[in-house]
Amino acid sequence: MVLHKEQPLGAPPRTIADGDLVILYEQFDSMKAVYVDAKENIQSRFGCFPMKDWVGKPFGSRMCAKGKSQGWVHILAPTPELWTQVLRHRTQILYAADIAMICAFLELRPGCTVLESGTGSGSLTHSLARAVAPGGHVHTFDFHEKRTEEASAEFARHGLAPIVTVQHRNIEALGFPKELHGRADAVFLDLPGPWNVLESAAACLRPDGVFCSFSPCIEQVQRTCTALAAAGFTAPRTMECLLRAYEVNSQRMVCDLDKADAAAAAAAESKKRKRDGSSGAAEGRQNGGVMHAGDGKEPFVAVYPTAETRGHTGYLTFARRLVNPIGEAVTGSEDAPSVSAEAHIAAQQ
């Protein structure tokens, strides 16, 4: 179960159970997904771990390898963010900054219905599911049949079956199923030609529902934006979201240049004396007196951006389903298709 579970009063705290997905944390930048199987051992670079030892332990525990190995790992509870870091890529995936922005700007909340195409590696799907559960639903589609099957099995295993439905469908060619018309609070597209799906997305969205398209190339964004208004969308916004990570360590910095010079001179002198056969370094330092109180350096916490970073993932284009007033005569006819779809939706609600 990747999502939080209800914790009624008096319920015991959650512990690791057989069959659970857990995140095996070996060290920084080394994590893997493991499905707990109490009958198996797991081999890691830090030793061999019988998984039956894990069952019943709280998440976040440190587990020691069996035998003489001094190794240990930590077992973390899965989260959509951790899953994104450990999942096996079936396609290119979305990363933390985009995922966070998509969930926030689609204004997802429990009870919402959201459409996603394509499913891909299911990275975003987990976050969408977390945002709309309970009561909401994620309808996710992929044109690649095998991916669909793998994703479906994975969601079931992660306890998302009640929240997520995966379907094999070429959304770019066929649009979303008619049954979803007027039923979505939000639509997310990660397709090569999102402009082909705009009318279908508009038909699915409730008035004021939010549309989002992710595209790596600016040409895709340009085409999509040109077509948005005619498809019944308003308030388009295109953006990039990136994360810059920082590293820290403790360093020493020269803060007193005179002292540093003196210390260097003393060290050189002492080295020379040593070479000349005179008294040792420690003694020389003693003799030197005041000048050797310190080397003029002081410690500080150095923080600096990680050298390499993602410079681009893609552009996010958001827009809202146009709202027409309720109970007013529809005027104008140039956007007849979207108007009728909308009237239809308004009538439904």
Place this chain on the structure above:
Amino acid sequence: MVLHKEQPLGAPPRTIADGDLVILYEQFDSMKAVYVDAKENIQSRFGCFPMKDWVGKPFGSRMCAKGKSQGWVHILAPTPELWTQVLRHRTQILYAADIAMICAFLELRPGCTVLESGTGSGSLTHSLARAVAPGGHVHTFDFHEKRTEEASAEFARHGLAPIVTVQHRNIEALGFPKELHGRADAVFLDLPGPWNVLESAAACLRPDGVFCSFSPCIEQVQRTCTALAAAGFTAPRTMECLLRAYEVNSQRMVCDLDKADAAAAAAAESKKRKRDGSSGAAEGRQNGGVMHAGDGKEPFVAVYPTAETRGHTGYLTFARRLVNPIGEAVTGSEDAPSVSAEAHIAAQQ
């Protein structure tokens, strides 16, 4: 004189002279350009300054207002960077990050010949002149006649006349003058349709000479890049350069929560006692004893990015004039025009 002057051995240090351009620094974010006129006073928000007082003083001096005003300003020597901050905009101008990158990536050095179009407000021109003086030359062009005249007068006043030639010419329509063919080490374009000038720019550049185009919109970049190779350029690179500025101040941060809680409680107690008519705050604090040693806060130097910043100025696209081998038969004919131009250049050198 905006550029550095030669300082022969024995020469006196440079001081402010009548007629000099100086930068009047009032306070952060308040600077203006002033041409020193020893017969005039200058009125600033910090008082009235007779400029004859300035003559002979070193740059960087603090000048006091005349009369009873306590005001003062600083007089800085002009630099291309300061000039960019104080000049009167005749057009949109280039800013520090782009200017620095243009000068560096055009590989300018004393003796180089560089072509610029358009001259605009002359912001970049000053930096180009600094980079190629002495011995080099900036040929700068603008299609707007009045701007050309203003720029020309300004450059002369700033002592750049030997380094900079301004001409009124529609480069996009006419290309660079034939006389410049084969003579430029670098070409810089800031034009709406740079792709129209590529062949002319290529003809002007020596082999391996550097081309740069500044364009605000990606569509301009796309067109330019598509046309570069056919015009005889190689190694295209498109980039954005931005600066993020930081502000600093000294703040206090709660570092000991228990102490802070205790201090807050003591303060409330003392306030209450005061209200009740009992002893004052200072006494109350005394009585409190150990708990009131501090408020749990410690000072730190807070640094944070300036809230608003430039998110975009334009894209810089660099490319190099293709180099054909010397002394080899020219093969291929698809790029005949550029080849012949190049052969011509090679012959000249």
Place this chain on the structure above:
Amino acid sequence: MESCIIREGDNAVLDINGSHKTFVTVRRGSTVKMGKAMCCLDSLIGQYYGIQFELAADGQTLVFKRAKLERDDVATVDKWDANGTMNKNNSELLDRGDANQNLKAKDIEAMREAGMGGEAIVEALLANSETYESKTHFAQAKYRKRKADKYMAQATLIRPTARSVAEAYFVKSPQKIQCMRADSLALLLSLANIGAHARVLVVETCGGLVTGAVAERMGGTGLIVSGYTGLKAPSLDVVRQFNFPASSKASMVTATITALLHCRSQPATEGACSGADQPAAAVETLPAQPAQDTAMADAGTGEQAGDARTERLAESQCTDAATTVADTSTIGVVEEAEKGQNSTTGAEEVARIGAQSSAQQSASTSGSGRELPEAVQQACRQGFDCCILASPLVQPLALLRKVLPLLAPSAAFAVFSNYLQPLAECMLALQVSKEALAVQLQESWWREHQVLPGRTHPEMVISATGGYILTGYKVAPPS
């Protein structure tokens, strides 16, 4: 979803011309300022959020729009790949301002008096511009927009969500929300693993923005404790902008961190005052097998008593809560109310909301662990699942060290600050002490783009920072 329909009494964000934003309350008979006019939002009640409208010529009636301006025909004429140098070159038109406009201010005044609406005036201005026809389509669109901004107050009533509330505050009064930008807020929610059924500890001085955003994600499930240090809970009045239903309000509780720590140690040391001084090992072993039974038993025992306490709490604190809300809200929301709608005074408004809702609502403040609702007590004993700290003027390490004992092992935490160095020091300390895993210090970089035919580029002016975020997962120390 019902929350998509505008209801009387709703708080909302009023967007004027896509640039100016105000917070309004939709209330029959009250008016808000739109451009220079005061208008009444009555007719919006029952419409969908997102509805666009403008003022009719009478300066009062709202006319619903079909957003024609949004899709004028620019796109179809200028091609993405503008062919050659644009033959309509604007360069000759620069710096002439409105010298080419034949309609003068007095003419426009006359049109207004004749009852012409904003759109009609804009059309007249375009028709009477000498240069409009010679402009590029792009320039025409810009010109039209400039005139529309001036003469047509085009407005949208926006549903209050974490997104719209955060963005409106960031523009209007960023210091009230500690300059927390919408992208950083989004990241905090994701990286702290906020979701339904979670038990979340929030410590914030962002006016309630974080608490509100968390509550929105939880949809009335789980538990949100807004912890604080010092004597008085900081303002949380941004929470009221969300139009939360009773279930959401009931899921939010405020308490001092001292009380929570106190409560955590209660089963073991009933009555002891030194909750904060308990060795950290105590709680880490709590969820382990042997301790678990005890915890269960306690929770079971506490349950009935806890319910009683909660009620008592709600009653006894009713007046207090209302007072607190009214008190703190005078800073932010009253100001909004005064600006947006000066018919009802802001203070009345706020006090009334406070009084109305304090019974079911959240803002129950508790100083000692014993008064806390049982759900909170259970969370304290079992540990919170998620934690967001957003008090930039408290040292991150000091605060995190304080609250770590309250978190369940494997709980995700996210710390927000406007300053990099204090988070860096916190990160290094955690790496050394190994109190947490997968610790990351990150900064969000966010930039919007103008996508227009032939004129696509990133926005020229952007916010330079949305703050820094430190995240990690608490671990159980080796037993």
Place this chain on the structure above:
Amino acid sequence: MESCIIREGDNAVLDINGSHKTFVTVRRGSTVKMGKAMCCLDSLIGQYYGIQFELAADGQTLVFKRAKLERDDVATVDKWDANGTMNKNNSELLDRGDANQNLKAKDIEAMREAGMGGEAIVEALLANSETYESKTHFAQAKYRKRKADKYMAQATLIRPTARSVAEAYFVKSPQKIQCMRADSLALLLSLANIGAHARVLVVETCGGLVTGAVAERMGGTGLIVSGYTGLKAPSLDVVRQFNFPASSKASMVTATITALLHCRSQPATEGACSGADQPAAAVETLPAQPAQDTAMADAGTGEQAGDARTERLAESQCTDAATTVADTSTIGVVEEAEKGQNSTTGAEEVARIGAQSSAQQSASTSGSGRELPEAVQQACRQGFDCCILASPLVQPLALLRKVLPLLAPSAAFAVFSNYLQPLAECMLALQVSKEALAVQLQESWWREHQVLPGRTHPEMVISATGGYILTGYKVAPPS
């Protein structure tokens, strides 16, 4: 310009396939590694820098290229506005690797043995790919490039400039240049107002990159003093990558900051050792009217003596300088030499250059002010016009306070660091003390873009930081 032609003995940057960069020295008879082959660069001598070439089938001969790959015909086929969903969709081709390639490794080996060149092999590979024809033109170009990278070592000999040297080091050994990115270097030069005739003080631990870049901008005019603290001048061997003429070498001098401070105070206190302890007011008043005459007179007197000293210095330090260069260079350049060209050993190479040029050259190190060339003494007394500090492991404030007395009032200074906080503390101190004006703390953000038909986007992987820069202008304190 003569420096555009490749001359024997030049140092240069060899770019292989636009990705891999090495530093090489062009020397008759010596070879460098290209791909898996060793080849001789003799035939490049006399050609223009920027010349592109590849290895002939014999694995030795250089064949000059006309850069055909750079402009293959992709652009003309895929339109910017790709029409509809691309009908050649690559999605079905994913993850099959080279399963669709009919030519196997042994076939390619056979082609090589038969004397086919890289280009011929690539053409054969394309012709034998089952899927090449069905790919989009974009994918075809990518495929071709991948194969070309593998089978054709396409190289360019790049002229060493501040730009190319900085970029090559940043990729190859960033720590040697303190991770100073080319954009930050560009900013330092601009913001410190580096230009011909300036008198520049540089304090750097970037291996000489800053000193070299400054010298490039100065073109042999003015004066560059590379100051240092401690006993031994840090390595400046990057300077040698620039192929500087004698005039540039002559304009560079190294000296301890202590000696410079000493020298600054010499006219007033001849022979005194306490230069650093002189009250700061002394120098600030120097350039003012009354002091000026004295300064002039001193400079005049010192001139002849100074000349003598300079010569003496050059002679006496000849061996020392050579040794120093050879010594420090073992870290960086020898390594390059070994990698790039293992015919001459790096150490010999470097020692010889050092010995050759030490007479006219720069690397004259001076411990006490009395030995300094007169031009340096004059700069110390009148103040330097520009200053760049790039020693990230010395506290910026401590270093700046040390060198400020050496700067002329109104001098521009720029301080580089990899760390924000130390620069922030320096900035705040300067704002409080008012030792400098217009103080700014900035960070450069730099991103390249892929501009390809229908596939334009920013680069996916970029360097996240180029360092932070503090700049300002020294002011004369009130007299």
